Amino acid sequence: KVSDFESLVNISIARVGDRIVKLGDVAEVSTQISAQGDISYLGDEPAIAIAAWPKPNTNLYQFAKDFQHTVRNHTTGIADVYYLNDPLAYIDDSLKNVLYAVLLSMLFAAMAVAVSFVSLKLMLIITLIMPLSLLCSGLVLSMLGVGLNLVSLGAMSVSIGLVIDNAIVVMDQICLNIKAQQPKNSASLIVAVKRSVAESANAVIASTVTTIV
Numbered sequence: 001k002v003s004d005f006e007s008l009v010n011i012s013i014a015r016v017g018d019r020i021v022k023l024g025d026v027a028e029v030s031t032q033i034s035a036q037g038d039i040s041y042l043g044d045e046p047a048i049a050i051a052a053w054p055k056p057n058t059n060l061y062q063f064a065k066d067f068q069h070t071v072r073n074h075t076t077g078i079a080d081v082y083y084l085n086d087p088l089a090y091i092d093d094s095l096k097n098v099l100y101a102v103l104l105s106m107l108f109a110a111m112a113v114a115v116s117f118v119s120l121k122l123m124l125i126i127t128l129i130m131p132l133s134l135l136c137s138g139l140v141l142s143m144l145g146v147g148l149n150l151v152s153l154g155a156m157s158v159s160i161g162l163v164i165d166n167a168i169v170v171m172d173q174i175c176l177n178i179k180a181q182q183p184k185n186s187a188s189l190i191v192a193v194k195r196s197v198a199e200s201a202n203a204v205i206a207s208t209v210t211t212i213v
Contacts, residue, residue, distance in 0.1 A: 009022070010022050050071070057146075064087040064088045065088065068083070098156055105160050106131075109168075117172075117175065126164065130163055166207070166208065177193075178193075
């Protein structure tokens with residue numbers, strides 16, 4: 001048992017024949033005061049700060065969920081856990097904002113189409129294009145292993161306006177060709193739709209690429 005500095009110097013570390021080798025015989029023992037390291041506080045209470053950084057191209061949402069799950073498993077009943085920077089809350093808020101933007105865009109798009117085309121069918125078609133396009137985008141991102149992050153959420157928000165603009169342009173062209181198509185039957189309607197898509201494709205692609213660039 002080491003109770004003081006002298007005891008530490010005289011501690012036995014080996015025996016050579018009848019001689020006992022002490023720590024002071026083979027090493028220089030000294031004491032010094034080390035600088036105190038950083039101490040973290042949460043309010044007035046000492047705390048342990050833990051930070052985790054994901055690797056590039058990591059699904060930040062899943063990373064944050066796994067991190068919090070691991071922390072809970074190791075601290076339950078031992079200490080209280082506070083998250084100073086929680087990506088889950090930020091991403092959840094961003095998803096709510098995107099959903100709000102989609103619903104608001106659907107409302108204004110429906111109003112614009114109803115006033116312009118005076119058609120309930122066209123209004124429903126253009127309004128449903130947005131959630132369907134976002135659903136397809138989410139499936140593609142999932143297949144490519146791209147998670148929800150600032151870039152993907154921002155891109156989805158911007159794409160809502162592009163989808164509506166392009167849908168209205170194509171739908172307007174379809175309506176013009178259908179009115180001019182004679183006779184009006186299923187075959188002629190299909191021809192009118194194909195012609196409208198072909199005629200508006202270059203303009204839609206050009207405007208989309210210009211906005212993205």
